[in-house]
Amino acid sequence: MNDILLKNINRPNSIEIETYLKDGGYKSLEKALKEYTSKEVVDIVQKSGLRGRGGAGFPTGKKWEFAAADKNTPRYLLCNADEGEPGTFKDRPIIEKDPHQLLEGIIISGYAIGAAACYIYIRGEYDYGAKVLEKAIAQAYDKGFLGKKILGKKFDYDIYVHKGAGAYVCGEETALIESLEGKRGQSRIKPPFPVNVGVWGKPTVINNVETLANVSHIIKNGPEWFAKMGPEKSPGPKIYSVSGHVNKPDNYELVMGTPLKDLIYKYAGGIKDGKNLKAVIPGGASTPVLKPEHIDVKMDYESVGAVGSMLGSGAVVVMDESVCMVGVARRLLKFFAHESCGKCSPCREGTHWLVQILDRITANEGSIEDIDLMLDICDNIKGKTFCPLGDGAINPVLSTIKHFREEYLMHIEEKRCPVGYQHSRWCL
Amino acid sequence: MAETETKKKGYAFSEEGMRKLKGLMKDYPSTDALLLPALYIAQDEFGYLDDAALQYVADLLKAPRSKVYGVATYYTMYKTKPTGRHLIQVCTNLSCSLLGAEHILNYLENKLGIKVGETTPDNRFTLITVECLGSCGTAPMMQINDTYYENLAEEGIDRILEGLK
Numbered sequence: 001m002n003d004i005l006l007k008n009i010n011r012p013n014s015i016e017i018e019t020y021l022k023d024g025g026y027k028s029l030e031k032a033l034k035e036y037t038s039k040e041v042v043d044i045v046q047k048s049g050l051r052g053r054g055g056a057g058f059p060t061g062k063k064w065e066f067a068a069a070d071k072n073t074p075r076y077l078l079c080n081a082d083e084g085e086p087g088t089f090k091d092r093p094i095i096e097k098d099p100h101q102l103l104e105g106i107i108i109s110g111y112a113i114g115a116a117a118c119y120i121y122i123r124g125e126y127d128y129g130a131k132v133l134e135k136a137i138a139q140a141y142d143k144g145f146l147g148k149k150i151l152g153k154k155f156d157y158d159i160y161v162h163k164g165a166g167a168y169v170c171g172e173e174t175a176l177i178e179s180l181e182g183k184r185g186q187s188r189i190k191p192p193f194p195v196n197v198g199v200w201g202k203p204t205v206i207n208n209v210e211t212l213a214n215v216s217h218i219i220k221n222g223p224e225w226f227a228k229m230g231p232e233k234s235p236g237p238k239i240y241s242v243s244g245h246v247n248k249p250d251n252y253e254l255v256m257g258t259p260l261k262d263l264i265y266k267y268a269g270g271i272k273d274g275k276n277l278k279a280v281i282p283g284g285a286s287t288p289v290l291k292p293e294h295i296d297v298k299m300d301y302e303s304v305g306a307v308g309s310m311l312g313s314g315a316v317v318v319m320d321e322s323v324c325m326v327g328v329a330r331r332l333l334k335f336f337a338h339e340s341c342g343k344c345s346p347c348r349e350g351t352h353w354l355v356q357i358l359d360r361i362t363a364n365e366g367s368i369e370d371i372d373l374m375l376d377i378c379d380n381i382k383g384k385t386f387c388p389l390g391d392g393a394i395n396p397v398l399s400t401i402k403h404f405r406e407e408y409l410m411h412i413e414e415k416r417c418p419v420g421y422q423h424s425r426w427c428l
Numbered sequence: 429m430a431e432t433e434t435k436k437k438g439y440a441f442s443e444e445g446m447r448k449l450k451g452l453m454k455d456y457p458s459t460d461a462l463l464l465p466a467l468y469i470a471q472d473e474f475g476y477l478d479d480a481a482l483q484y485v486a487d488l489l490k491a492p493r494s495k496v497y498g499v500a501t502y503y504t505m506y507k508t509k510p511t512g513r514h515l516i517q518v519c520t521n522l523s524c525s526l527l528g529a530e531h532i533l534n535y536l537e538n539k540l541g542i543k544v545g546e547t548t549p550d551n552r553f554t555l556i557t558v559e560c561l562g563s564c565g566t567a568p569m570m571q572i573n574d575t576y577y578e579n580l581a582e583e584g585i586d587r588i589l590e591g592l593k
Contacts, residue, residue, distance in 0.1 A: 086521045086560035124468075124505045125561050127574040160455045165464055166504030168559065182463035183495075184502040200457055243523040243564035250565050285522060285560075315564070317523055331522055335559055424530075 001267070004237045005213050006253045009097035015132055017139040020100035026145055028216035032108045033153045041112035042068055045215065047223035049235045053090075054080055054171070054208030055284065055312045056388075057234065057301045063205055064113050066195040070203035074116035078180065078199065078206040079106055081122035081129070082164050082171040085284035086335060087315030090239040090251050091209035095122070095129040098213075099136035103159065105215035107145060110157050113205050117158040121176050124165045133161050168339035172387045173206045175341060186341040187387035210239055230256035234300040234311075242268040244318040245275065257300040264295065264318055275320040279403070283312020285332050286392025288399035289325070309399070324419045325404040326411055329396045330358035336393035347390035350381040354397055361408060362423035364415040371401060371408055439484040445469045449488075462489055463499055467506055476507040504558070511554035512547040514592045517571040520557045523564035532568050532580050533557065539589070552593070 002009075013019045020026070032041050046061025067075055079102070083091040094102055106118050122130050137159050140146045148156045162180055169175045170185040177199045179185035198204020214236060218226050229235050238256040240263055243249045247269030254267070260282060264270065271277050277292045282299065288309040290297070297307045304311045319328065337351035357374055360366045378394035385391070401408060407418045417423065441449065452465050466485050467477065474481045477500050486496040500506045507515075516536065520529045537543055540553055547554040563569040566578035577588055 083562045084560060087523055087564050088560075089562045089564050092562050123562070124503075125571060128576070158455075162461075163464070163468065164503075165467070165506055167502065179464070180461060181458065182460040182499070184498055241565060243567060244526045249523075249567070281522075317526070317564070319526060323526065328522065331520075331525060335521060338559060 002253045004217055004253065005101070005210065005239060006093060006098075006251065008101065009093045014097050015099055015136060017100055017136065017143060020098075021143075024220075025100055026104055026143070028219040029104050029107055029145060030151060032111060032219050033151050033155065038068065038112050038114055041108060041219070044223045045112065045218060048218045048226035049223075049233070050211065050214055050218060050226065051234055051236075051301065052208055053210035053214075053238070053313070055085065055286075055310075057311065060207060060211055063195060063207070064109070066193070067203040067205045068113045070196050072196075072201075072203055073114075075114055075203040075205070076199050077106065077110045077113060077115040077118040078173075078176065078204060079118055079120040079212055080171060080173070080176060080206050080208045081120050081126065082176060083126070083209070084123055084168040084171050085286065085313045085315060086332070087243055087281060087284045087317040088241050088313040089243075090241045090314065092126065092129060093251060094209055094213050095126065096132050099132050100140070101216060102133075102209060102213050103136055103140050103145075105212035106159060107140075107150070107157060108215050108219060109205070109207065109212055111155055113203075115157065115205070117160065119160050119162045119180055119199075121162050121164060121170070121180055123170075124163045127163075130161050130163055137161065167341070168335075169341045169387065169389055172389065175387065176206065177204065184341070186343040187385075187389075189386045231298070231300045231302065233302055238299070238314050240299065241313070241315045242318065243316070245272045245320040245323075246270065246318045247272055257298040257303065259295070260290075260297050260299055260316065261295040263299065263316055268316075268318070271318065271320050273320075275322065277318065278321045278323055279319045279325060279328070281315070281317040281319075283310050284315040285317075285335060286310075286388070286395055287312040288395045289328070289403060290399075291403050308402075322419055324362075324417050324421045324423070325400045325407045326358065326362055327417075327421060327423055329400040330355070330362050330423070332396040333358055333393065336389065340389060340393070341387075344385040344387075344390065346381045346384045347393065350377050350390070351393050353377050354393075358397075361411050362417070364411055364417075366408075366412045368409075368412055370412065371405070375401065439470075439474060439481050441469060441473055441488075445473050459489060460491070463491060463496065464503075467496075467500055471506060476510050478508065510547075512551050514553050514572050516553055516555045517558040517561075518555070519559070519561050519563065519567070519569050519571075521560035521564075523560070524567040524569060527567045529568045532570065532585070535582055535585060539585070553589070 008014045042064045050060045051057045164170050167185045170179045174188035175185040194204045227235050234256050239253045252267045280290045294307045301311045333354045337355045340347045340351050342348045357370050381390045410418045482496045486493040568580045569578045
């Protein structure tokens with residue numbers, strides 16, 4: 001546990017370049033630049049089977065290959081540090097406590113795709129993390145790992161930190177690009193895909209922090225080492241953020257495919273106060289809720305998909321028996337309604353309609369038709385928006401209706417909350 | 429964070445602010461990208477972003493005022509209204525709510541004698557709720573100005589607030 005991506009975070013002075021260098025830091029960069037061509041680095045990452053850790057799970061090497069094949073230059077790498085999926089706090093320790101691991105990955109990745117520069121788009125609230133990164137970048141320039149002719153090679157490369165300003169949707173690639181360009185962060189329709197027409201119209205690769213943090217380790221240990229770790233289709237280490245009603249909420253770096261049950265009971269210490277488990281969100285707020293009967297599932301893309309949810313960002317939110325699932329749906333829909341960028345009307349209007357209905361159901365003023373009405377609204381959002389925010393927003397509603405319909409019926413028919421909760425304002 | 433009492437007219441960046449903005453110009457191929465950073469500088473220097481401040485930024489970047497207004501009102505971290513010296517931002521998203529965010533919020537409302545969205549009469553604190561700040565493993569949490577306060581409990585809150593004058 002915690003032996004690859006998080007292994008440095010508790011070391012003294014872990015953010016200093018000297019600490020990182022002492023432990024063999026930037027050796028992978030040297031290896032990549034001296035032993036491999038750009039194309040070979042892309043091939044190595046393809047062979048490793050690394051998939052994007054931001055939520056979508058797209059093969060990283062494929063993305064790189066597409067961008068590298070586009071002759072339009074300059075190309076850009078964007079590091080997505082806009083961590084905002086509720087329940088997710090896995091990129092924060094990498095940024096705040098081991099910035100050079102991330103920077104080394106960013107430099108190697110830039111070399112692979114032939115990028116001129118990387119912008120780290122970090123959420124505005126991670127002000128401390130942005131400062132850590134800026135200091136680390138300055139140190140990397142001093143050592144010649146950034147700037148002109150890096151390590152004597154014909155490779156010029158810069159990294160900039162760009163702060164977001166509070167908008168969940170900017171974690172979506174095209175909204176992130178719009179935001180970086182100085183606009184409201186509203187999603188673009190795809191195609192064209194960012195690998196061809198990205199920031200400032202140039203080929204652009206957007207990779208999550210955790211994804212990029214893996215790169216130096218793949219170069220160091222080889223693609224076979226990585227590919228052998230965990231399930232064949234989604235190999236490698238994964239940082240799972242576990243929160244909610246568990247005894248030891250924290251980040252746990254484990255092999256991809258670790259059973260959800262182990263995460264909750266073996267690593268996070270089981271349910272708080274000896275209560276019973278009621279529901280789990282396996283991959284952040286936009287992934288469907290699962291029931292206790294599902295927790296034997298292995299936490300990788302395919303396995304979680306097979307039980308009707310998604311691995312997402314690997315953010316596990318655990319809920320005990322004291323929780324009203326209608327209240328959970330309401331709380332999450334308030335979030336999505338607040339964060340909808342306003343561009344696509346199904347999402348812009350639909351999320352607010354769902355909140356209104358959930359408000360009246362939790363106030364015990366709903367009617368039985370409201371359930372079908374919500375399903376109808378969800379159907380009219382699904383697949384009808386530019387970006388996945390809409391598709392994600394309906395998941396809390398659909399999955400709680402599917403797995404906890406009786407709780408809706410209690411609120412509607414018996415005019416009472418299944419757990420006796422007073423659903424007042426913003427919270428559950 | 430700058431004081432919220434700012435003069436209504438004659439907005440201009442300090443030398444330091446202007447130096448910061450000019451330093452950023454070389455980082456981007458287009459000056460359009462300076463809008464978000466410029467709004468941050470404006471907010472730091474002027475306290476909040478009223479119409480005159482937005483006009484100043486628009487003139488500075490030669491951007492349409494409508495665009496500047498659109499961006500400033502789109503993102504939650506830009507303040508278009510004045511706040512107290514310490515902006516208390518309580519996360520009420522799922523993980524924090526599961527671990528008592530509502531209780532934290534009630535406690536703060538009672539202690540400060542204000543409701544969410546209000547500012548104390550001495551202009552010391554403004555209380556608002558925010559969405560997930562990536563601190564779910566250390567819930568419940570709040571952010572005051574730029575600083576995170578995690579694993580909150582009542583006693584801790586008293587101590588935190590006392591330290592903020």
